[in-house]
Amino acid sequence: IILYQPYGKSVDWWAFGVLLYEMLAASRHFDGEDEEELFTAITTTMCPYPKVMSKEAVTICKGSVGSCQVNCPYPQFLTKDTKKRLGCSPAGEREIRDHVFFRRIDWDRVASRDVQPPFKPRIKSARDVSNFDRQFTDEAAKLTPTDKLFIMNLDQTEFTGFSYVNPEFIVDAWADAARA
Incomplete structure (x- = not known):
């Protein structure tokens, strides 16, 4: 995307790899002072x-343990070659499910929603943020200002097939519009 080249689902697997890396390493994969550096x-x-x-975590992100980037023995999410990226072969997501990183996952039980999450946060209300680090919850929100009616005037046919709408947002948006 950033090279202005045609792209497909490989960018989604790249993004998933970046997210997975950040969760496993507890740090950002790429950094820069501005957009150009990033x-x-x-x-x-x-x-x-x-x-x-773990070796499994490294192999799903990077491909192999060590400095190998060429001829790595495993497909990986963060390879820059989209043809070699994990999930982009003809096997598709099967390649991901079969990766050693997910060896303990029973995908049939996941599909049937028969798996208990390893952690289920306890929350007091829909707005409870006590499970998030205060470093982030204490930051002031930096919202891009928009016309109050902008979202309500969007062509809703662009969202055909989407089923979830946050009821709190709708109530807040209509209340804001009524006050305007």
């Missing part, structure tokens, strides 16, 4: 993998 980092650099990450 894009340069994404297209040209390889970042280190913390020693605390």
